[in-house]
Each structure stands twice: as structure tokens, then as C-alpha cells.
Amino acid sequence: MLVLNNLRKVYGTLTAVEGTSLTLLPGDIFGFIGPNGAGKTTTIKMLATLISPTSGTASIDGIDVIAHPLEVRPLIGYMPDSFGLYDDIKAWEYLDFFASAYRVPKADRPSIIENVLELTDLTTKKDAYVQTLSRGMQQRLCLAKCLVHDPKVLLLDEPASGLDPRARVEIKELISELGRMGKTIIVSSHILPELADFCNKIGIMERGKMLVSDRVESIVQRLQPSKKLAIKALGALDGIRLALDSYPEVTGVTVIDENSYSLLIDFSGDTTAQCVLLRALIEGGHQISSFHETRMDLEDVFLRVTTGSVQ
Amino acid sequence: MVRRAFLSNLQPFWTNPVIVRDMRVRMRGTRAFWNQAAYLGLLSCIAVFGYSISTKLDNGTQIDPISVQRQLQQFYYFIFMTLAGLITIIAPALTAASIVSERKLQTFDLLVTTPMTAMQMLTGKLISTIAFIVLLLVLSIPASALCIILGGSTISDVMQSYAILLIDGVLLSAIGLSFSCSAKQHINAIMATYGAIILLFIVCMALFSISAAAFFTGGAGGHSAGPALLAFIDLIPFCGAVAPGMSVGIFGLTIPAWVATAIVATVLIRLILSGAALRLGMYGPGLTASFRRQILLLTLIGLFIVGQSLVLFFHIPVQIGGYTTDIIGQITFVITGTAVLALSTFFLPALFVPVADEDGPPDQVVQGRFNVLKSFSADHSGAFVYFEIWLFVALASIVAGIVCPSGASLAMSRFGGMMRSSSSSINLIPLVMVAIYCYIYFSGMGFLYWSIARRAAWLANSSAMAKTISFLLFAFIMALPFAVLGLQMQAMGSDSPNPFTHGLLRFFWLLYPYTTSAASHKIAFAWSAFSLYGAAAALLGVVIYPFWLNVVPGAVGAGRKRSKKTAKAA
Numbered sequence: 100m101l102v103l104n105n106l107r108k109v110y111g112t113l114t115a116v117e118g119t120s121l122t123l124l125p126g127d128i129f130g131f132i133g134p135n136g137a138g139k140t141t142t143i144k145m146l147a148t149l150i151s152p153t154s155g156t157a158s159i160d161g162i163d164v165i166a167h168p169l170e171v172r173p174l175i176g177y178m179p180d181s182f183g184l185y186d187d188i189k190a191w192e193y194l195d196f197f198a199s200a201y202r203v204p205k206a207d208r209p210s211i212i213e214n215v216l217e218l219t220d221l222t223t224k225k226d227a228y229v230q231t232l233s234r235g236m237q238q239r240l241c242l243a244k245c246l247v248h249d250p251k252v253l254l255l256d257e258p259a260s261g262l263d264p265r266a267r268v269e270i271k272e273l274i275s276e277l278g279r280m281g282k283t284i285i286v287s288s289h290i291l292p293e294l295a296d297f298c299n300k301i302g303i304m305e306r307g308k309m310l311v312s313d314r315v316e317s318i319v320q321r322l323q324p325s326k327k328l329a330i331k332a333l334g335a336l337d338g339i340r341l342a343l344d345s346y347p348e349v350t351g352v353t354v355i356d357e358n359s360y361s362l363l364i365d366f367s368g369d370t371t372a373q374c375v376l377l378r379a380l381i382e383g384g385h386q387i388s389s390f391h392e393t394r395m396d397l398e399d400v401f402l403r404v405t406t407g408s409v410q
Numbered sequence: 411m412v413r414r415a416f417l418s419n420l421q422p423f424w425t426n427p428v429i430v431r432d433m434r435v436r437m438r439g440t441r442a443f444w445n446q447a448a449y450l451g452l453l454s455c456i457a458v459f460g461y462s463i464s465t466k467l468d469n470g471t472q473i474d475p476i477s478v479q480r481q482l483q484q485f486y487y488f489i490f491m492t493l494a495g496l497i498t499i500i501a502p503a504l505t506a507a508s509i510v511s512e513r514k515l516q517t518f519d520l521l522v523t524t525p526m527t528a529m530q531m532l533t534g535k536l537i538s539t540i541a542f543i544v545l546l547l548v549l550s551i552p553a554s555a556l557c558i559i560l561g562g563s564t565i566s567d568v569m570q571s572y573a574i575l576l577i578d579g580v581l582l583s584a585i586g587l588s589f590s591c592s593a594k595q596h597i598n599a600i601m602a603t604y605g606a607i608i609l610l611f612i613v614c615m616a617l618f619s620i621s622a623a624a625f626f627t628g629g630a631g632g633h634s635a636g637p638a639l640l641a642f643i644d645l646i647p648f649c650g651a652v653a654p655g656m657s658v659g660i661f662g663l664t665i666p667a668w669v670a671t672a673i674v675a676t677v678l679i680r681l682i683l684s685g686a687a688l689r690l691g692m693y694g695p696g697l698t699a700s701f702r703r704q705i706l707l708l709t710l711i712g713l714f715i716v717g718q719s720l721v722l723f724f725h726i727p728v729q730i731g732g733y734t735t736d737i738i739g740q741i742t743f744v745i746t747g748t749a750v751l752a753l754s755t756f757f758l759p760a761l762f763v764p765v766a767d768e769d770g771p772p773d774q775v776v777q778g779r780f781n782v783l784k785s786f787s788a789d790h791s792g793a794f795v796y797f798e799i800w801l802f803v804a805l806a807s808i809v810a811g812i813v814c815p816s817g818a819s820l821a822m823s824r825f826g827g828m829m830r831s832s833s834s835s836i837n838l839i840p841l842v843m844v845a846i847y848c849y850i851y852f853s854g855m856g857f858l859y860w861s862i863a864r865r866a867a868w869l870a871n872s873s874a875m876a877k878t879i880s881f882l883l884f885a886f887i888m889a890l891p892f893a894v895l896g897l898q899m900q901a902m903g904s905d906s907p908n909p910f911t912h913g914l915l916r917f918f919w920l921l922y923p924y925t926t927s928a929a930s931h932k933i934a935f936a937w938s939a940f941s942l943y944g945a946a947a948a949l950l951g952v953v954i955y956p957f958w959l960n961v962v963p964g965a966v967g968a969g970r971k972r973s974k975k976t977a978k979a980a
Contacts (some may be wrong), residue, residue, distance in 0.1 A: 148522075169527075171594055172525045173525050179519050179521045182519075183516035183518075196427050197427075199430065200427045200526045205425070356746035
């Protein structure tokens with residue numbers, strides 16, 4: 100659906116994007132993470148036919164983005180990070196304007212506008228002027244604008260920036276729904292938890308370089324050879340710590356909180372070894388109230404792969 | 411079927427999204443109502459004020475009808491000067507802000523990612539501004555009606571003044587739009603626009619002064635109407651709106667000056683919009699380098715042609731002892747003709763090849779079929795290239811007709827061939843026919859060169875190879891006349907000249923751009939032959955051009971390897 104091959108953009112001496120390659124399938128939601136100035140927006144703009152790459156190729160649905168921008172444009176819905184809304188225009192007129200710009204037949208437009216307004220939960224705001232809408236609603240309206248021509252690929256640059264937590268959740272749900280509808284979506288953000296829930300693939304970019312890009316699980320697995328187990332006990336931790344020392348699989352023990360008796364251990368063994376450890380601890384008379392594997396989240400992945408030199 | 415095709419070509423004009431949105435927004439709410447009310451109020455005040463200062467009527471004094479008439483005419487001037495001022499200030503400001511606003515509001519990127527073309531966007535902006543100008547003018551009818559009622563002017567004068575104001579308003583808006591495309595700030599766009607407008611006014615004034623001086627001092631040569639260059643004054647709203655009823659002569663025809671103004675303004679607007687569309691860079695991811703080169707070169711050639719025409723039009727043959735010597739004309743023609751010939755031989759085919767291999771398949775070939783209408787589209791593959799040549803030639807012809815009605819066809823005939831005869835032996839032909847002949851010839855030739863280049867790109871594997879093939883094909887065509895000339899020399903050696911080779915020679919000479927009708931003294935015949943050969947060249951181009959192969963002749967080597975897209979479609 101979407102293939103980037105060694106895409107590169109150089110401005111004078113500054114390399115904004117360095118040899119980025121990527122392949123996405125229909126239904127993929129690709130989270131594009133990186134600090135500000137990493138090159139996310141440049142990459143997205145190149146895909147949106149707004150700027151031409153210095154070298155490399157990109158194709159959407161088999162059509163070369165650089166050679167046939169006019170043919171690619173109807174296939175993409177682009178939402179820039181800072182987008183514009185015209186003043187003195189009603190929500191439905193805004194959508195009608197873009198539908199007509201995308202050459203949607205006039206007869207089909209009213210029903211399409213109804214549909215996208217419903218999808219973005221803006222039906223009640225159909226006749227409201229766009230400048231009167233809240234930031235979250237404007238954001239959703241811009242997303243609705245991207246959908247009027249039923250594109251196959253959505254390029255969403257920071258769709259949730261500047262939103263309150265509730266609006267953020269709403270837009271995330273909307274994006275997941277669009278992914279389920281089979282659209283290929285690229286979502287960029289510099290805030291990680293935003294993307295953690297609904298992306299099935301992520302790419303981390305820093306200083307124009309794509310550091311990693313893969314399925315979320317495989318990245319986590321790759322970066323975290325040992326598991327982390329969180330243990331919570333009733334009473335003193337000393338006994339437990341002593342017991343843990345005798346297990347070779349336990350490579351490290353960190354006390355999280357002495358008062359609430361919780362520990363975090365690095366565990367290199369498999370699931371069976373995990374069971375054995377739990378049974379041994381209980382049989383040893385230790386009072387365990389909680390024993391679970393903690394999942395490394397995207398935030399950790401991000402911190403681990405980036406050096407933090409661009410902020 | 412034809413009707414539908416015609417309608418679908420016109421459709422963008424009334425379903426243009428930009429027009430629909432601008433119209434919706436501009437007339438919205440009570441603000442528009444109050445603005446219009448204020449505008450009318452202001453006009454009324456100006457009318458009352460104007461009436462009081464232009465007709466200083468004291469109750470007691472007697473006044474003769476002539477001075478009453480004069481004073482009422484001053485009132486008419488006053489009203490239309492005010493309207494001209496409003497149009498000059500408002501029309502360009504509206505468009506100068508338009509594209510900059512899109513950029514500022516950050517809606518420009520959203521527009522670019524839609525399949526809307528730059529031209530569509532610009533015409534949309536222009537038409538919605540025209541609608542607003544029309545509104546302003548219509549609202550002023552109560553004030554201008556006073557002029558008619560009071561007797562300061564006639565209905566036809568007022569209508570002409572309005573027509574001129576509208577034409578000028580559109581031209582000024584187009585200038586504003588053009589600067590809006592490149593400016594980053596509103597203020598820059600507006601300043602540049604007003605600067606350009608002042609420059610335009612100065613140039614128009616100069617042209618007017620030159621022609622007026624020539625007209626009044628040099629003798630009108632039996633023309634009752636002034637030379638058409640006078641019409642340039644109408645491009646200045648302040649002058650045009652108060653000088654109705656002027657007419658100019660082109661080729662003995664007397665036409666109202668505002669019609670000539672409309673023609674000149676239309677050509678200017680088209681050029682300005684094309685330039686603006688290029689600056690917007692929405693023909694793709696920026697302009698391809700080859701397209702840029704091509705436009706630059708063709709613009710140079712066009713300017714060259716115009717310059718040469720101007721030199722020819724303005725020089726006066728000197729009569730010495732019964733002989734008409736035409737040194738300047740001869741020199742200009744020989745030098746420029748040779749230069750253009752050399753230029754076209756070596757650069758023209760090479761010009762088209764990079765387009766073929768760098769810029770992808772042409773838009774006018776839709777699934778292997780040639781769409782003639784699309785060849786008029788202003789893009790890298792469209793007929794823009796020869797359209798531009800044609801535009802310059804047409805412009806040159808118009809200027810020729812304007813500057814010197816009788817000299818124009820003389821000069822145009824020099825254009826066609828090295829005429830040594832004096833003007834008395836030349837059969838003058840109407841300028842419009844010259845323009846049509848020129849168009850057919852240049853577009854035919856353009857198409858021929860273009861198809862050679864496309865064919866070469868289709869055959870070759872690399873750009874260098876394509877250029878070589880293209881050059882060889884072109885050199886072959888260029889060499890043909892010489893081969894035929896050899897034949898003719900042989901024929902002339904014998905006592906009976908061969909009419910067949912003679913005709914053939916004439917035909918092949920015409921393959922050169924710019925050198926035509928060299929062998930003919932009958933200009934009318936030469937010009938019609940000129941167009942005939944243009945058509946023949948186009949036909950030849952059709953044969954050479956590989957569109958019938960049902961392969962989109964896009965990239966270099968497309969003949970061998972189908973492009974990915976075509977393969978998929980198949």
C-alpha cells in the first residue's frame with residue numbers, strides 16, 4: 100500500500116531525513132515517534148506530495164509519489180500538524196469545499212458529509228461556524244476533511260497535539276476505528292503514550308534517522324532480553340531478597356518502595372522458571388500479595404533507542 | 411457527445427470549489443449588508459459633494475447651456491474618477507491578500523494536496539473577485555445614473571466607462587493575484603502589486619503619448635480613428651473611465667477603444683495567470699528542471715520574435731533616387747532569421763527530449779489515446795510549449811496591427827520571407843488571417859518537433875541516446891531541402907525547369923521554422939501556404955508520434971519496457 104525506499108531530504112548542509120525505508124499494508128497504523136525536529140513532518144510532507152525528496156522513492160498503491168503527484172493526491176488524506184480553517188464558514192461547507200476540490204460528485208456530497216460528520220461525532224455541529232468549535236472538534240473536523248474522498252492512506256501529523264485528555268481519547272478511538280476500516284495510517288507524535296495504545300507498528304526517528312521501525316512487540320522483545328517481574332509482599336522484604344539470591348535466573352533486584360514492600364527483579368528465565376520461582380517463594384513462607392510481569396512500554400523503548408540529542 | 415465534452419471542459423468554471431466558498435463567505439451575515447450600506451452612503455456623499463463643486467450654480471446668475479453642459483460633464487468625470495479610484499485600490503488588494511491568506515491561515519497545504527490545479531485555484535480566486543467588483547460597480551449605478559438624468563453623459567458612454575472599469579479591475583486583480591503567489595506577507599504582496607500597477611500606468615501613459623504624438627503630428631494617413639496604441643490608455647482606470655466613445659483603427663477597421671483594451675487585457679491576464687500558476691508550483695512536486703529550462707528558452711525565443719517584429723515595424727524604408735532601400739529591415743531579418751534558424755535546428759528537438767524522459771507521460775495521452783483538448787493544458791507535456799510561441803506571435807501581430815496598421819502586414823510578410831520588393835507590390839492580407847496562419851504553422855511545427863522527440867524517447871534506453879536519435883531525425887529533416895535544392899540545381903542546369911522539384915523544394919524549405927515563402931512574391935498565397943505546411947507538419951507529427959501504439963510513451967525506453975503503471979492497468 101505504502102512503500103518508502105531510501106527516502107532522503109537534504110536542505111543545504113542539513114540532512115532533514117536520511118534514507119528512510121518503510122513498507123505498510125492496508126489496516127496498518129504506523130506510529131511515527133521522535134522528538135521535535137527529528138524529520139517526521141518532512142517525511143510526511145514528502146508523502147503528501149508537498150515537498151520533493153532529494154533522492155529515494157515513495158509509492159502509494161503502486162503509484163510513484165514523485166512522478167505522479169496528481170494521481171497520488173486523491174489517494175491520501177493529509178492532516179498537517181498546524182492546519183487551517185477558513186473563517187466564516189460552516190462545518191458542512193468546509194467539508195463540501197474539500198469534497199468538491201477532491202472532485203466528489205455533487206449528488207454524493209450530502210450523504211458523504213453526513214457520514215463523515217457522524218464518524219467524527221460532529222453531526223450536531225453541522226451548521227456551526229468552524230471558528231466557534233472547540234480545538235478538539237476542529238481537530239476532528241480536519242480529520243473529517245481527510246475522509247471526504249475516502250482515501251486509502253491517511254497521513255496524520257500530530258493529530259492529538261494541544262488536546263485535552265478527553266479529546267485525545269476520542270481522536271485515538273477514531274484513528275483505531277479508521278485502521279479497522281482498512282486504511283493505512285501514519286500517525287506522528289512526539290508524545291509516546293499517545294501512540295502506544297493503537298499503533299501496530301512504530302518507527303522511532305531522531306535527527307533524520309529512522310532508528311527502529313517494526314511491529315511494537317518485536318521492538319520490545321528485541322530491546323528487552325530479560326523480563327521484569329514486580330513482586331509485592333506483606334511484610335519485610337529481606338527474606339525474599341535472600342531467597343531470590345539463590346536463583347541464577349534472577350540477575351538483579353531493585354527495591355521500588357520499602358514501605359509498600361515492592362520489588363522489581365530482572366529475570367532471565369522462561370515462563371516455567373517463573374512458575375518455579377513463584378511456588379518456591381510461597382512454599383518458603385513468604386507472603387506474596389502480587390507477582391506479575393511488567394511490560395516495557397514505548398516510553399522505555401524510546402528512551403533506550405534515542406540519545407536525546409534533539410529536543 | 412461533443413456537447414458533453416464541451417460542457418465537461420467548461421464545468422470547472424462553475425463548479426470551481428474556490429468560487430463557491432469565496433462567494434459563500436463574502437456575502438455572509440450582517441457585516442456584508444452594513445459594508446454595502448456604508449459604500450452606498452459614501453458614494454451618495456461623494457455625488458452630492460461632486461455635484462456642488464463641479465456645478466457652481468448660483469441662484470441669481472444666468473448661465474448659458476454650454477457651460478451647464480460642461481459642468482455636468484465634470485460631474486460625470488468626478489463620479490467615474492471616484493469609481494476608478496475605488497477599483498484601483500480595492501481590486502488588487504483583494505487578490506493580493508488571497509493566496510498569502512491561504513498560506514497564513516495554513517490552508518494552502520490542504521489545498522495543494524487536493525487534485526485541484528494551480529490554474530483552477532487562481533481562476534477561482536479571480537472570478538470571485540470579479541464578482542465582487544461587479545457588485546461594487548452595480549451598487550454605484552444610482553450615482554452614475556445621475557449623470558445621465560442630469561445630462562452630463564449618455565447611457566452608451568456610461569456603459570463604456572463601466573466596461574472599461576470592469577476590464578481594468580480584472581487586470582489589476584490578476585496582477586494582485588500574481589504577487590500574492592510569491593509573497594510571504596500581506597504587506598509585501600500589496601506593496602509589490604501597487605508598485606507594479608504604477609509601473610503599468612507609466613508604460614501605458616508612455617505608449618499613449620507616443621502614439622498620440624504620432625497621430626496628431628505625423629498625419630493620420632486618412633484614418634479617422636486613432637492608432638490602436640491609443641487604446642492602452644484605457645488600461646488606466648482613471649483615464650479609461652472618463653474617455654468613452656474613443657475608437658481606434660486596426661487595418662482600416664474602426665473599433666471602439668474598449669474592445670481593443672479588452673483584447674490587450676485578456677492577453678495580459680492570461681500571461682499573468684500562467685506565470686502565477688508556475689510560481690505556485692502545483693504542477694507536481696515543484697517544477698521539473700527540464701520544464702523550467704524549456705519555459706525559459708521559449709520565453710527568450712518569444713521575446714526575441716517580439717523584439718525583432720518591433721524593430722521591423724518601427725523602421726521606415728528610405729527612398730533614394732526612386733529605389734526603396736530597406737537596409738535595417740534586411741539586416742534585422744537576415745541576422746535574426748539566421749539566428750532563429752540555428753537555434754531551432756540545434757536546440758528545439760533537444761528541448762523536448764528531457765521533457766519526455768524526466769517528466770513522465772504526457773497528460774494528453776489518456777490510456778494510449780490522444781486527447782486534443784488536453785494538448786491545450788499548460789503543463790510540461792501539453793501544447794504549452796507551442797501555445798506560448800503562438801501567444802507571442804499573436805501578441806506581436808496584435809502589436810503590429812496596433813502600431814502601424816499598414817506596415818504590419820508588410821512586416822509580417824518580411825517575417826515570412828526576405829522580401830525585397832517595395833510595399834506597393836505586396837498584397838495586404840487581414841491581420842487576423844496572418845495570426846491564424848501563424849498559429850497553424852507554429853503549432854504544426856511545434857507538434858512535429860515534439861513528436862520527433864517523443865519518438866526518440868520511446869526508442870531509446872537513455873536520455874543521451876534519445877537526444878542523439880532526436881537530433882539525427884531532426885538533422886535529416888533539416889537536410890532534406892538541401893538535397894532537393896541539389897535536384898533543383900540540376901534541373902536549372904537543363905533548359906526545362908522541372909515544376910515538380912520546384913514545388914518539392916518549396917515544400918521542404920517550409921520545414922524550417924521561420925523561413926517560409928522564400929520563393930514567393932505573392933504574399934497572400936505564401937501565407938496560406940504557410941499554414942498549409944503547418945498542417946502538413948502536424949500530420950507528419952501524428953505519424954511520427956507513437957501514441958497509436960497503445961503504450962504510454964512515458965519514460966525513456968518505454969517502448970521496450972512497459973512502465974509499472976501501464977503493466978498494472980493491462
